[in-house]
Amino acid sequence: MREKRKTLDKKCDSLDLQKIRKSQLIRERGITLIALVVTIIILLILAGVTLNIALSDGGLFSKTKEAADDYKQAQTNEEGVITDIEKELNKYGSENPIPSNPTPSEGTQTTIQDAKSKDYTFENTTTVTDENGNKVVIPGKFKIASNSGDTVKDGIVVEDTKGNQFVWIPVSNVDGGKNPDSSDDEDNLVKIEEGKTIEITLGRYTFDEDDGTPTLMQNGSNQTNDIPIYDYFNESIVTERENGGVGAKNLEEFIQSVKDNHGYYIARYEAGQDNGTPVSKMGTVWNNVTQPNASTAARGMYKDGDAEAKYVESDLVNSYAWDTAIVYIQAMGSDNYANQDKSSNKTIENTGTTSDEECHIFDMAGNVREYTTEYSTGTKDEVESPCVVRGGNGNTSNNLTAVRLMNNTNEKYDNIGFRPLLYLLKQF
Numbered sequence: 001m002r003e004k005r006k007t008l009d010k011k012c013d014s015l016d017l018q019k020i021r022k023s024q025l026i027r028e029r030g031i032t033l034i035a036l037v038v039t040i041i042i043l044l045i046l047a048g049v050t051l052n053i054a055l056s057d058g059g060l061f062s063k064t065k066e067a068a069d070d071y072k073q074a075q076t077n078e079e080g081v082i083t084d085i086e087k088e089l090n091k092y093g094s095e096n097p098i099p100s101n102p103t104p105s106e107g108t109q110t111t112i113q114d115a116k117s118k119d120y121t122f123e124n125t126t127t128v129t130d131e132n133g134n135k136v137v138i139p140g141k142f143k144i145a146s147n148s149g150d151t152v153k154d155g156i157v158v159e160d161t162k163g164n165q166f167v168w169i170p171v172s173n174v175d176g177g178k179n180p181d182s183s184d185d186e187d188n189l190v191k192i193e194e195g196k197t198i199e200i201t202l203g204r205y206t207f208d209e210d211d212g213t214p215t216l217m218q219n220g221s222n223q224t225n226d227i228p229i230y231d232y233f234n235e236s237i238v239t240e241r242e243n244g245g246v247g248a249k250n251l252e253e254f255i256q257s258v259k260d261n262h263g264y265y266i267a268r269y270e271a272g273q274d275n276g277t278p279v280s281k282m283g284t285v286w287n288n289v290t291q292p293n294a295s296t297a298a299r300g301m302y303k304d305g306d307a308e309a310k311y312v313e314s315d316l317v318n319s320y321a322w323d324t325a326i327v328y329i330q331a332m333g334s335d336n337y338a339n340q341d342k343s344s345n346k347t348i349e350n351t352g353t354t355s356d357e358e359c360h361i362f363d364m365a366g367n368v369r370e371y372t373t374e375y376s377t378g379t380k381d382e383v384e385s386p387c388v389v390r391g392g393n394g395n396t397s398n399n400l401t402a403v404r405l406m407n408n409t410n411e412k413y414d415n416i417g418f419r420p421l422l423y424l425l426k427q428f
Helices: 002-055 060-089 112-117 251-261 291-299 319-331
Strands: 126-129 135-138 157-159 165-170 190-193 196-198 203-207 214-219 263-267 272-274 277-279 312-316 369-376 387-390 404-407 416-418 420-424
Touching: 112 126, 135 165, 165 319, 190 319, 203 319, 214 319, 251 263, 251 312, 251 319, 251 420, 263 319, 277 291, 291 312, 291 369, 291 416, 312 369, 319 369, 319 387, 369 404
Parallel strands: 369 416
Antiparallel strands: 126 135, 157 165, 165 263, 190 196, 203 214, 263 420, 272 277, 312 420, 369 387, 387 404
16 A cells, blocks of 8 residues: 555656646747747848838939949940941041041141141141241141151151151242232241241242352243243253253143242152152162153152142252242251352262251252253253253262252263152142
8 A cells, every 4th residue: 555655656746747847848938939939020120121221212222223224324325436436437448548647627727836746647738837927838648747847947847648758948929029819918928037037939049159149030920931040051831852851740830839839848858769769768869860760750759549649749849949949948047058068078878867957958958969850051061961950969079059050861870869849739
């Protein structure tokens, strides 16, 4: 009986312990459930706050939409730019490439300094001014060379697409009087500096043997008359001559161009050659050539298809161009250049490397004599010598800048070369 009682007590104790453990487990689970509910509530609250932030005007979704809209607008803008570029590209073909340098807008006033500093290549013939107000006409497809002077006094150098360089010779008139086509009250006087001007007339001149003072013998408007200088040096409008010499390609056209544009160009350098085409670049002189061949070469400097051919004409230099260039050089400050002899070394050098440079023009007083279109009716050593050469000579002394010498037409000489002339064609 007592043993049964003990067994019953043990069972009761076991049941009580189980009840207690069960009660504890229920309490623990309840606490866990409550904690879970609280956690869920907190997460719901946080989710609501996050959603509210994302959906608000400045929220994440709004920012994302704005970014997408900005991207689409950027694409649209880029497509527009590409379209504009394609339209611009379509203006040019293989024969009309995109200009590598900017050009002034039509009608804008351009200065020598501005054109030179910005490396303009002019699409069309354009008039520019130097700082003294002198006008210079730049042919289409040419630019102001980087080594040009800034004023007419210094010498304005232009350069073509192949690097050939020419110097502007300013001219006030072709007749020694007021140009009837000019509205300029100062008759296109060349301005040397502030308050100092000079009138330069296109003409054939003689020069005083002592001080180089020029005397006008024939002005440009009188070109149809055969007026001799020193009795037998003439410049004729006749191109092909019976004695074999060759005259100017079109003397009347040249003089009209000078009248219209108040100037012309001569090659900066004595002619060199590139596969039979003359060049006006620093380098070896083209000598050992006859006067007719020199004329043919000078005329062919710009052939059909060359970009410059539409705007300029080239020719062998004539006596009007040679003499007027001396007048210009002396007026700009090189006194008595007409009587200079710069051939003291008695050797022929590469043109552009000598000490003979005035207004950026090389070797008129030295290096080699130069053929012109002027002709002679006299004889040399009892031989008819219809060609006229001008300028200094590298291997003979006392051949001065202004000197006129008669020469054989079809002989070649080491000490004779030539210089191209350039004038502007009328644009329609």
